[in-house]
Amino acid sequence: MIAMFFNALLIAIREIRRNLTRSFLTVIGIVIGVAAVITMVTLGRGATETVKQQISKMGNNLLVLRPGQGWGGGGAPQFSIQDVDAVRDQVPGIASVAPFVVNNSSVIYQDQNRTFDIQGTTPNYFAIANWQIGTGRFFTEAEVIESAPVCVIGETIRKELFGEGVDPVGCKIRVKSLTLGVIGVTRVKGQTGFGDDLDDNVITPYTTVIHRLSGRQGGRNFNQVMISGEQGYPTASIVADVAALMRERRKITANKEDDFNVFDSQQLAEVISSSTKVMTSLLGWVAAVSLLVGGIGIMNIMLVSVTERTREIGIRLAIGARAREVLLQFLVEAVTLSCIGGVTGIALAYGLCSLGAEKVGAPFIFDPKINLIAFVFSAAIGILFGFMPARRAASLDPIEALRHE
Amino acid sequence: MSAEKLIQLRGLTKRYGTGDASFLALRGVDLDIQRGEFVAIMGPSGSGKSTLMNLLGCLDTPTAGSYQFKGISVEDLNKDQRSLLRRHALGFIFQGFNLLARTSALENVELPLLYRGYSRKQRHEMARKALAQVSLSDKERNTPAELSGGQQQRVAIARAIVTRPDTLFADEPTGNLDSKTTVEIMELLRKLNADHGISIIMVTHEDEVAACARRIINVRDGVISSDRVNGHTKETQDSRLEDPR
Numbered sequence: 001m002i003a004m005f006f007n008a009l010l011i012a013i014r015e016i017r018r019n020l021t022r023s024f025l026t027v028i029g030i031v032i033g034v035a036a037v038i039t040m041v042t043l044g045r046g047a048t049e050t051v052k053q054q055i056s057k058m059g060n061n062l063l064v065l066r067p068g069q070g071w072g073g074g075g076a077p078q079f080s081i082q083d084v085d086a087v088r089d090q091v092p093g094i095a096s097v098a099p100f101v102v103n104n105s106s107v108i109y110q111d112q113n114r115t116f117d118i119q120g121t122t123p124n125y126f127a128i129a130n131w132q133i134g135t136g137r138f139f140t141e142a143e144v145i146e147s148a149p150v151c152v153i154g155e156t157i158r159k160e161l162f163g164e165g166v167d168p169v170g171c172k173i174r175v176k177s178l179t180l181g182v183i184g185v186t187r188v189k190g191q192t193g194f195g196d197d198l199d200d201n202v203i204t205p206y207t208t209v210i211h212r213l214s215g216r217q218g219g220r221n222f223n224q225v226m227i228s229g230e231q232g233y234p235t236a237s238i239v240a241d242v243a244a245l246m247r248e249r250r251k252i253t254a255n256k257e258d259d260f261n262v263f264d265s266q267q268l269a270e271v272i273s274s275s276t277k278v279m280t281s282l283l284g285w286v287a288a289v290s291l292l293v294g295g296i297g298i299m300n301i302m303l304v305s306v307t308e309r310t311r312e313i314g315i316r317l318a319i320g321a322r323a324r325e326v327l328l329q330f331l332v333e334a335v336t337l338s339c340i341g342g343v344t345g346i347a348l349a350y351g352l353c354s355l356g357a358e359k360v361g362a363p364f365i366f367d368p369k370i371n372l373i374a375f376v377f378s379a380a381i382g383i384l385f386g387f388m389p390a391r392r393a394a395s396l397d398p399i400e401a402l403r404h405e
Numbered sequence: 406m407s408a409e410k411l412i413q414l415r416g417l418t419k420r421y422g423t424g425d426a427s428f429l430a431l432r433g434v435d436l437d438i439q440r441g442e443f444v445a446i447m448g449p450s451g452s453g454k455s456t457l458m459n460l461l462g463c464l465d466t467p468t469a470g471s472y473q474f475k476g477i478s479v480e481d482l483n484k485d486q487r488s489l490l491r492r493h494a495l496g497f498i499f500q501g502f503n504l505l506a507r508t509s510a511l512e513n514v515e516l517p518l519l520y521r522g523y524s525r526k527q528r529h530e531m532a533r534k535a536l537a538q539v540s541l542s543d544k545e546r547n548t549p550a551e552l553s554g555g556q557q558q559r560v561a562i563a564r565a566i567v568t569r570p571d572t573l574f575a576d577e578p579t580g581n582l583d584s585k586t587t588v589e590i591m592e593l594l595r596k597l598n599a600d601h602g603i604s605i606i607m608v609t610h611e612d613e614v615a616a617c618a619r620r621i622i623n624v625r626d627g628v629i630s631s632d633r634v635n636g637h638t639k640e641t642q643d644s645r646l647e648d649p650r
Contacts, residue, residue: 003522011519018507308506315503318464319517319564320492322485399464402503 004325005332012333025301026386027341030378033294034345037374039352040287044280045365046357051276055269057189057198061095062128062265063238065225065246069261076259078220083249087225091241093233098125099206100224103214107202108174109161116157118175118202120209121226128228131203136169136184139205147207152184154199173202178212180204235266291374295381302385306393307404313393314401323394327387330394334386338379345378346371410476411572411604412438412461417470419456430456432627433470440571443598443605445618445635450610453627455576458608462495462574463487475571492520496565496603500577502557504549504564510536511545514563521568535567536560539593555586562593566603573597575607579614591617 016023065087068076081099088097101120106113125131126138131152139150153161153168162168168182180202189198210221229238239262246252246260309330316326349371357364393401414436421428430453438444448454459465460472463479466487472479474490482490491497496517504513514532523531536542539559549557558578565573575594579587595617597603607618615621616635623631 007519007522014508014512018505311503312505315505316516316520317488318462318491318497318503319520320488320490320495320568321520322488324485325520397465399459402499 004328008325008328008332009336011329012336015329015333016336019305022301022305023337026298026337026382027344029294029297029301030338030341030382031294031345031348032297033291033378033381034342034374035348035352036290036294037284037287037377038346038349038370039356040283041280041370042349042353042365042367043356044276044283045367046353048273048276048280049365051272052269054191055265055272057130058265061229061231061233061235063227063229063235063242064263064265065227065242065260066263067223067260069258077250079222079225080219081222082219083246084222084225086245086249087227087242090245091227091238093230093238093241095228095230096124096128097228098122098128098226099222100125100226101206101209101214101222102224103209105175105213107157107161109171112161114157114160116200116202118204118209118213120204120206120213122206125203125226128226131189132187134185134187135167136182138184139203144205144207146205147211148205149178149180149208149212150183151180151202151204152186153182153203154186154197154201155188156197156200157202158185175202176213178208180208235264239264291377294378298378298382299385302389306389309390310393310396310401310404313390314396314398314404317394317398317401326394327390330390331383331387334383335379337386338382341382342375342379346375409440410437411440411442411474412436412606413471413473414461415471417457417460417472418468419453419460419465420468430627431460431467434624434627434629436622436629436632438604438606441598441602441604442620443595443618444607444620444622445615446606446608446622446624447610447612447615448624448630452624454608454624457624458574458576458606461606462497463490464497492517492568494571496568496570496573498558498561498565498573498575498578500580502549502554502561502581504557504560506550507548509546509548510541510552510560510563513549513560514567516564517568531567532563535563538566539563553586554582555589558582558586558590559593562590562597566597566601570603572604572606575605577608577610579609579611584613587611587614 065079067078079099084097084099088094098121103118103120104115105118106115107118119125122144123138123141131138133152134155136152138152139148143150151173153173158166158168161173162171168185171182172179173182174180186199186203191197206221214221227238227242229235242262243258243260247258250259252259313326317323353364393404396404414434417431417434417436418429419431421430434457446454446457456465460467463474463482467480470480475494477490479487479490505516511529511532514535515528518528518531533542533545536545539562541556541559541563544552544556544560549560552560558581562578573594578594579590582590591614594605594607598605605618607614609615619635621631621633621635622629
């Protein structure tokens with residue numbers, strides 16, 4: 001039995017070498033099918049993963065309370081420090097709360113002058129928004145109480161104002177008439193899914209912004225309140241509780257709309273990842289079509305060579321091969337070609353994926369399941385169409401097979 | 406030459422198709438062939454000579470009747486058993502050569518050995534020897550497309566004899582060859598029969614080719630119409646003159 005198998009392997013390899021064009025075309029069909037499916041699905045998965053990572057960059061279980069409906073604010077009153085305390089004290093399931101005021105100003109260092117967001121907040125914000133310190137340190141509660149003229153800057157600002165390789169900690173930058181000492185640089189976050197740079201912020205105590213930069217606005221100084229929920233606590237219930245609290249504090253009567261909104265990053269993540277999932281499955285279908293086309297290619301090659309192969313089978317039977325020996329040869333041949341095609345296809349997919357991952361900025365995630373599916377499907381087509389005609393031919397009497405036109 | 410019995414046919418019948426469209430190609434053939442004979446089977450096209458040949462060569466199965474090859478009842482064998490019988494005892498030469506395309510002469514000759522479990526070295530050795538026997542030692546690397554018709558048929562003969570079979574079946578072995586090459590091939594077959602004791606059963610419709618055989622069997626309408634020893638007897642000459650062709 002083993003001898004018979006090795007014999008079949010020997011004959012099959014001879015036949016593959018002898019019919020290089022046919023073998024090559026068969027393999028190409030499998031290569032294209034396998035490579036297309038793996039590439040498309042892997043890139044799709046990578047894109048989904050990127051979105052997830054970017055959402056998590058925004059913060060841990062981040063919720064943002066904003067005035068007005070939608071993005072603008074529309075003249076609705078902002079939030080006071082009392083609102084911030086009320087949220088912290090009265091809403092269950094909250095890990096941390098930070099007030100947030102943004103002031104877009106030009107920032108000057110020596111002869112460099114750029115416009116950036118000046119963000120006023122408390123040290124809680126660093127944890128809520130998932131900031132890591134690169135060099136130096138974050139500011140402290142004490143510095144918030146003192147309205148200390150200190151700031152933490154993002155990597156983009158460090159690069160644009162100070163240049164490559166310069167440690168800005170200890171340097172002073174000027175915002176309008178205010179001089180701020182740089183005490184730290186945050187670690188790079190990169191861009192959001194919408195292309196916004198997350199590293200172009202100057203973060204400073206909110207008291208510094210209110211007292212020294214923008215001036216008081218009747219106690220309602222904050223255009224956002226950053227909230228992070230406790231791990232595992234349902235964000236939907238936090239959203240509902242914050243909304244109820246705000247309606248009460250802002251004295252909104254039952255028949256009036258909210259004049260604020262609570263943005264839930266997790267909800268956004270779900271919406272975006274479900275839309276990228278649609279894209280991924282669309283790509284998957286496109287890939288499935290290429291797999292099918294590859295399969296039809298294999299089928300054609302096999303069917304075209306059926307006449308020649310039927311005669312070959314006739315010759316083999318006439319000189320004393322048993323039907324099962326001939327079939328084993330064809331099976332080994334089909335499996336060998338399919339395996340060569342499958343492995344080449346996977347290798348090609350890797351090349352394309354790493355290339356594509358660079359282009360679309362998606363990470364390259366290896367998924368053994370999709371590799372296996374693509375491989376098995378192509379191999380099945382190769383074997384089916386390589387083997388079925390052979391089975392028919394081998395069932396003929398040798399003389400009929402020899403006469404085949 | 407021993408008078409051991411090689412082939413015994415009794416009432417061998419072959420019907421193609423079924424029902425009204427069926428056609429009786431052989432109608433009860435009785436025939437005995439001894440080991441070491443060189444037999445030519447002749448007859449016009451449609452006479453059933455090729456059918457008889459295919460049955461004798463175990464390439465096809467009879468509808469009725471019995472066929473004993475060296476005492477084995479061939480009609481009782483299944484497909485695989487017939488394959489094994491062909492593998493171990495028979496060699497074939499076809500009109501259309503039936504060599505594997507794009508395959509060197511040496512590998513074509515090696516083909517039957519692949520199914521007999523010889524080592525690579527043994528295969529090469531035996532195939533080279535067979536090619537030498539048909540005077541093609543210098544062409545072992547050539548593919549059929551690079552060989553003349555006569556050379557291709559000699560490769561086919563080498564393939565048929567490489568397993569040292571008891572019996573060679575040749576179906577119109579010179580049908581595709583010119584007269585000069587025909588003489589060469591027939592001389593080769595005659596030598597294999599005379600020097601190596603291989604029984605040869607050959608189908609042909611050419612008198613000159615049949616003349617090389619020592620026994621000539623005529624088939625007509627599915628039965629044997631004449632069966633005679635060739636060459637030495639006057640009777641043969643007479644019957645030849647009487648031949649309507």
